[in-house]
Amino acid sequence: xxxxxxxxxxxxxxxxxxxxxxxxxxxxxxxxxxxxxxxxxxxxxxxxxxxxxxxxxxxxxxxxxxxxxxxxxxxxxxxxxxxxxxxxxxxxxxxxxxxxxxxxxxxxxxxxxxxxxxxxxxxxxxxxxxxxxxxxxxxxxxxxxxxxxxxxxxxxxxxxxxxxxxxxxxxxxxxxxxxxxxxxxxxxxxxxxxxxxxxxxxxxxxxxxxxxxxxxxxxxxxxxxxxxxxxxxxxxxxxxxxxxxxxxxxxxxxxxxxxxxxxxxxxxxxxx
Amino acid sequence: xxxxxxxxxxxxxxxxxxxxxxxxxxxxxxxxxxxxxxxxxxxxxxxxxxxxxxxxxxxxxxxxxxxxxxxxxxxxxxxxxxxxxxxxxxxxxxxxxxxxxxxxxxxxxxxxxxxxxxxxxxxxxxxxxxxxxxxxxxxxxxxxxxxxxxxxxxxxxxxxxxxxxxxxxxxxxxxxxxxxxxxxxxxxxxxxxxxxxxxxxxxxxxxxxxxxxxxxxxxxxxxxxxxxxxxxxxxxxxxxxxxxxxxxxxxxxxxxxxxx
Numbered sequence: 001x002x003x004x005x006x007x008x009x010x011x012x013x014x015x016x017x018x019x020x021x022x023x024x025x026x027x028x029x030x031x032x033x034x035x036x037x038x039x040x041x042x043x044x045x046x047x048x049x050x051x052x053x054x055x056x057x058x059x060x061x062x063x064x065x066x067x068x069x070x071x072x073x074x075x076x077x078x079x080x081x082x083x084x085x086x087x088x089x090x091x092x093x094x095x096x097x098x099x100x101x102x103x104x105x106x107x108x109x110x111x112x113x114x115x116x117x118x119x120x121x122x123x124x125x126x127x128x129x130x131x132x133x134x135x136x137x138x139x140x141x142x143x144x145x146x147x148x149x150x151x152x153x154x155x156x157x158x159x160x161x162x163x164x165x166x167x168x169x170x171x172x173x174x175x176x177x178x179x180x181x182x183x184x185x186x187x188x189x190x191x192x193x194x195x196x197x198x199x200x201x202x203x204x205x206x207x208x209x210x211x212x213x214x215x216x217x218x219x220x221x222x223x224x225x226x227x228x229x230x231x232x233x234x235x236x237x238x239x240x241x242x243x244x245x246x247x248x249x250x251x252x253x254x255x256x257x258x259x260x261x262x263x264x265x266x267x268x269x270x271x272x
Numbered sequence: 273x274x275x276x277x278x279x280x281x282x283x284x285x286x287x288x289x290x291x292x293x294x295x296x297x298x299x300x301x302x303x304x305x306x307x308x309x310x311x312x313x314x315x316x317x318x319x320x321x322x323x324x325x326x327x328x329x330x331x332x333x334x335x336x337x338x339x340x341x342x343x344x345x346x347x348x349x350x351x352x353x354x355x356x357x358x359x360x361x362x363x364x365x366x367x368x369x370x371x372x373x374x375x376x377x378x379x380x381x382x383x384x385x386x387x388x389x390x391x392x393x394x395x396x397x398x399x400x401x402x403x404x405x406x407x408x409x410x411x412x413x414x415x416x417x418x419x420x421x422x423x424x425x426x427x428x429x430x431x432x433x434x435x436x437x438x439x440x441x442x443x444x445x446x447x448x449x450x451x452x453x454x455x456x457x458x459x460x461x462x463x464x465x466x467x468x469x470x471x472x473x474x475x476x477x478x479x480x481x482x483x484x485x486x487x488x489x490x491x492x493x494x495x496x497x498x499x500x501x502x503x504x505x506x507x508x509x510x511x512x513x514x515x516x517x518x519x520x521x522x523x524x525x526x527x528x529x530x531x532x
Binding site for chain 2: 036039040043044045046047048049052053055056057063067070184185188189191192196197198
């Protein structure tokens with residue numbers, strides 16, 4: 001337990017110093033969700049209407065809450081995939097990966113545990129940014145309930161995504177020379193299949209099959225329940241929570257089993 | 273002349289050797305455009321979809337030109353500086369900004385491939401050709417002005433990055449802000465406000481592009497005046513800024529671009 005706490009503490013210290021030394025990047029990170037939201041909502045309302053939006057979706061939803069939920073989850077998913085999966089590549093580029101591998105902790109544990117504080121801090125900070133907008137659109141009482149659904153989605157959704165992203169870490173560990181980052185195009189592809197801004201139900205059937213295997217799909221679906229007019233049904237929330245917990249077990253077990261193989265192969269091949 | 277030939281050669285060689293990276297750029301760009309455009313199209317009634325889909329596509333094209341110029345030209349400076357190439361070029365009497373301008377080659381190729389791929393994809397998805405235009409030459413004129421303004425902006429960003437160490441990811445935010453201006457319908461604005469907005473970079477070229485798509489968008493002489501004036505001013509600013517930064521670097525040395 002003490003070892004895990006040490007890793008989490010090191011993650012917190014790393015982030016505190018990163019924030020202190022990279023204020024411009026931090027400000028840009030905070031501005032991005034509003035800019036993404038502004039882009040989609042601005043263009044949407046200029047060219048169309050919320051009535052057409054509800055007709056196209058086939059649900060009585062508030063477009064602003066719908067896209068706030070989508071934007072927050074999209075930012076969170078991108079963060080996890082880059083910072084857990086892509087971190088191996090970054091460590092490889094700066095020559096620090098061999099040191100992380102020979103450290104007493106398993107690399108999967110280092111990647112995941114040192115990342116959790118950053119995820120919780122940045123995601124909750126981004127959600128806090130949207131509180132005034134949610135209260136304005138939904139009212140305070142409904143707003144608190146809907147923010148609660150989003151917090152639940154962001155917290156539970158993180159668990160399977162950690163394992164899912166660790167699988168990319170394994171791929172980066174065993175591959176040799178990197179010319180470009182696979183994640184740069186895999187990330188938007190995963191978000192597209194997960195129904196980031198466009199509901200999965202409207203995608204072609206083959207794309208829906210891929211969507212159901214991705215943990216991000218359920219995180220987005222759960223967060224989006226908050227956009228339904230009135231209160232979302234508890235049964236739906238519990239159902240999605242169950243799927244996310246099941247996926248968390250599956251992806252984390254798979255990642256935990258394969259990361260050791262990845263480490264051994266990387267050491268054997270000298271692919272570091 | 274031989275310096276320019278070497279720069280052009282360098283960028284073609286890089287494009288060939290890092291072809292997978294450039295393919296990845298194209299694919300990434302297409303996917304991000306698709307993620308956003310699908311979200312926007314949810315607001316559009318089915319009966320207006322063919323027309324609006326085309327307008328939304330070309331607006332995103334305009335924005336892609338701006339962001340690509342900032343990312344592939346302005347953003348490349350951090351890499352160029354990190355590997356110590358600024359000093360190397362200065363010592364050999366070659367302006368590092370000339371090398372940076374050479375990034376126009378990969379950015380034009382990436383952009384052209386992205387747009388062709390994206391238009392095919394959108395055409396298949398929504399059954400509408402993105403190239404069925406009202407006045408094609410007007411769209412081309414808008415695209416040319418947009419690209420020149422974008423390059424001037426990218427080069428200016430590159431030189432600011434070298435002096436201030438602000439990474440391009442922060443500067444890229446300006447592109448999102450500009451996006452808001454690109455979608456503003458000029459037709460419904462009061463005369464004075466419209467004149468003011470038209471003289472903001474990128475707005476007039478975008479309006480020319482919109483007119484090229486459909487006759488429902490207005491065309492006024494001040495749009496051409498704005499395109500010529502703003503483009504010239506942006507080019508002059510980029511030349512002045514790069515010369516100033518080069519003098520500054522020779523005196524103070526290169527400042528690293530911040531962590532991204």
